[in-house]
Amino acid sequence: MPTDATILVxxxxxxxxxxxxxxxxxQGYAVQQAGRGHDGLRLLAECEPVLLLVDLGLPDMxxxxxxxxxxxxxxxxxxxxxxxxxxxEKVAALDAGADDFVTKPFGMPELLARVRAHVRRxxxxxxxxxxxxxxxxxxxxxxxxxxxxAGETVxxxxxxxxxxxxxAASEGKVLTHRELLRRVWGVGYLERTHYLRIHMAHLRxxxxxxxxxxxxxxxxxxxxxxFQP
Numbered sequence: 001m002p003t004d005a006t007i008l009v010x011x012x013x014x015x016x017x018x019x020x021x022x023x024x025x026x027q028g029y030a031v032q033q034a035g036r037g038h039d040g041l042r043l044l045a046e047c048e049p050v051l052l053l054v055d056l057g058l059p060d061m062x063x064x065x066x067x068x069x070x071x072x073x074x075x076x077x078x079x080x081x082x083x084x085x086x087x088x089e090k091v092a093a094l095d096a097g098a099d100d101f102v103t104k105p106f107g108m109p110e111l112l113a114r115v116r117a118h119v120r121r122x123x124x125x126x127x128x129x130x131x132x133x134x135x136x137x138x139x140x141x142x143x144x145x146x147x148x149x150a151g152e153t154v155x156x157x158x159x160x161x162x163x164x165x166x167x168a169a170s171e172g173k174v175l176t177h178r179e180l181l182r183r184v185w186g187v188g189y190l191e192r193t194h195y196l197r198i199h200m201a202h203l204r205x206x207x208x209x210x211x212x213x214x215x216x217x218x219x220x221x222x223x224x225x226x227f228q229p
Contacts, residue, residue, distance in 0.1 A: 071097030
């Protein structure tokens with residue numbers, strides 16, 4: 001990772017800021033820190049980060065408001081790092097524009113894995129358009145509109161393919177139920193979560209080695225789903 005790849009940490013706990021700076025610097029990132037939301041917004045305009053780590057419990061600004069303002073200024077991944085555990089708060093942050101949610105206390109290996117996944121996804125978005133996505137023994141060919149598993153064609157319905165395509169385009173990102181329903185079915189289906197549950201089960205049965213213990217189509221309980229190659 002080049003040393004000019006900057007991560008912006010917006011966190012009011014100085015001990016956590018120091019821990020994150022030490023760990024991320026050791027991984028080759030430059031780290032900018034802010035203890036308040038308004039300071040974070042100012043730094044964002046100066047440092048152009050590849051990723052943001054944001055706490056929701058800041059002293060000067062509501063977490064949802066901060067995420068919306070950050071998202072209005074950057075397309076970089078926003079990962080929430082917060083002690084808040086209620087599903088409604090996680091969903092609200094994701095709907096406001098966050099890409100992921102890590103609950104305190106967290107394991108540093110997990111957080112670093114999330115960081116790498118989001119930075120990789122963002123880098124691919126800025127590079128040449130992706131024409132194929134591979135995971136396990138599955139290949140999704142976006143140009144040919146085909147899916148193969150171990151070299152054999154997998155037949156998906158149009159809705160299943162659109163759901164797969166939507167998830168694959170947001171590698172590592174948590175997509176809420178409402179966001180997936182909006183993208184795949186349309187705004188008139190935002191409450192039809194059973195549609196999503198049924199089609200996700202179909203995708204797992206066709207593309208996962210063990211559908212009951214999925215490795216690629218992961219459930220974020222009460223929130224949505226995440227695609228992990």
